[in-house]
Amino acid sequence: MRNISTTGRKKPFGFGIIKADPAGIRYNASTLCFDSNAMHATDYDLVICGAGPVGCALALQLAQLAPDPSRIALIGRPMPEHSTVTPGDPRALALNHGSAMLLKGVQAWPETGLATMETVHVSQQGRLGRALIEASELQVPFLGAVIRYDTVLRTLHAAIARSPIHFLHADIDATKSLQQANLIVTDQGQFSTRVRVLSDGVRPQGMHRNYKQHGVISTLRSQLPKKGWAYERFTKNGPFALLPHPDGDDLFALVWCNPPEIAANLAAMPEEEFNRHAQAAFGSRMGNLSVVEKRSVFPLSLYAGATLPDHHTVAIGNAAQTLHPVAGQGLNLGLRDAAQLAQVLRPWLACPTNDAAPVLAHYANTRRQDRWLTLGVTDILPRVFSTTNPLLQHACGLGLLGMDLFAATKNSLATHLLQGTRI
Template identity: 55%
Template sequence: MASPTYDIAILGSGPVGCALALGLASAAPDPARIALMGPEPTPRPPGQTIDPRALALNHGSRRFLETLGAWPERSADILTVHVSQAGHLGRTLIDQAELGVPRLGCVTAYDDLLDTLHAAVRRTGITLLTERPPRPLAGSPVQLRLAQGPCTARLALLSDGAQPVGLRREYGQHAVLATVHAAAPVPGRAFERFTRTGPLALLPHPAGDALYSLVWCVPPDRAQALCGLTDTTFDAALQAAFGQRLGRLRRMDAAHAFPLSLHAGPSLPGPGLVAVGNAAQTLHPVAGQGLNLGLRDAAQLVQALQPWLATPDTPIQPLLEQHARRRRADRTLTLAVTDTLPRIFATANPLARHACGLGLAALDLLPALRKPLARHLLQGQRR
């Protein structure tokens, strides 16, 4: 019996892999020749959370997901972002009206987004292989060994799992996640506060106007200690780090900690292979750019592959190389911003910390400085 052969195998069924599958299916003459490999979401009762992450998706990512028919029902708008530095003067405010968009972005639950994406994928006719993706053997075609037997693909798209090569950095930080209730909420406002231990973000929560999603970056031992605190002690520590802008803060659920690191590998790791999303890069969560960058990878790869999907006998390598070149500037700038900000604001040098405060003040006073950065965080580079 001959081994199955696919035009495209997508290795990873997370948000970026599903978005890729949806985009490619809309352009493919036969979606069944596209295989999406990876487990489906774990079934859960209504209202129950399995993954505690809240995702900040910018305006460009929302528009992309809407075109795919995969925007979740529940989300919270981000209309303004307040950026400050603990212990220093200077802050900046980024506003959607200044940028001429209905919202800067939205916050949605990871579980809700993944459920919505998988439901949309199941309607496309794509071949679903719900086992953990194998390590591909690069070539023409790409060789894939599955539990149910070997198969081949003319092109394999890696969307999950960091590659063993490329730039790596350990930040010595964990992100502590929790849901927080604020006594004096500011509807539609997200907060990014830089502290000596790392950035602390409070994001509007899709479950209610008085709720916020906390992302608090601290050293690993501090993260472990915070997760073990009682609600009262945790609340006091959070209040001391964030301040009084939202009134009294109260934790509403258990805290979870995730290690933080940077990885940036090649977009084209081998013959017949393309890396996007977490397979291409993982970022520090400051400014919430990781998934947004991965979705831009997916959107532009769909555009790059459309001519080949229409006429699959044409050479594909020139299209892939052109895609990698087009993605280089966006990846480089986003990596630089998210790698530099948490390290420079956490410096122990008092002069550097004062300079950071002055920088925030300058951004607030000078739109010519603020708008280019805000627009990149809003939608990245999509050309």
């Protein structure tokens, strides 16, 4: 077991006053909150397993809230110092306005290397009806931004390096760790903790749906680009999404969902043939489309597991759920997990010797509505719009038209996709 010196560290202490946090958790500020080595029976008060975007975002928020951030650790591998991203790299993330505000709040929002989205155009191939979601209608400066994964993670890791959080460079043995309560087992040793947060590296166990679709990702160049516009087009085989790419105003990140055999053929076919298929699926609204980057394929599945694997372990982000990429909600939902967990943990951080189980249970309860509503929307949309039933296809088209005509309905859904449901 790793021993951590606590010499000279100041701990908060109270005078028996009952306090409450914004989420409604009550605690006694005098309970075991004295500056003594006895309270450090563990290496850390809280350990975050996974140094991806969600784990880093949580660590930075906790660094702002915790009286002693050095009692918090983030375990994972840093990005290689000299890795580069080639122009047109298709690995791009769509972060909504709420996620942007979160990252700005922890000084981890990239000021360059991003492309903002002001308008989202939603349509259905071969059917009437379309909907426009515009930032001005929702009174926000932009709906979201598309940023390379490399850029997001480098910015977050740089912010972690400036914080008092301990970034332990190690690989986690998830199997051994989950078999032992309050213990993290890594290739660099093991660490004890009062609360364990799983943010990535562990597949959720529980609900699973195989969509029998694979996503083709690449970068396309548009002959007639519309700056700030993103497109979600539902085809008979699955959603076809084009998002403004940070590498150029005429470049768009492509996510194209198809049955596995069709996706494999699209990835392997010559570029000119691929361009024809992409043009047929999307239409001519942005002129000719041409692929400029290699095509990659990944399977699409839904996984959703328990928020609380045990009383002192909480799962967030990809460790809690992985979603269909329609509407780009996966990372945004994970960042909302991190934001709400940080706020619910705030009173416990002042008295970490208190039992965290009631606080974590409260977190799981408050996240339920936003989590399952987002899971439901991203699960239903691709299945409904991929139907071969002509009546249902027309109904979907009418639904898009109705959304565009009735702003309240459209804006309600768009607001949820922008910032989730908050309790």
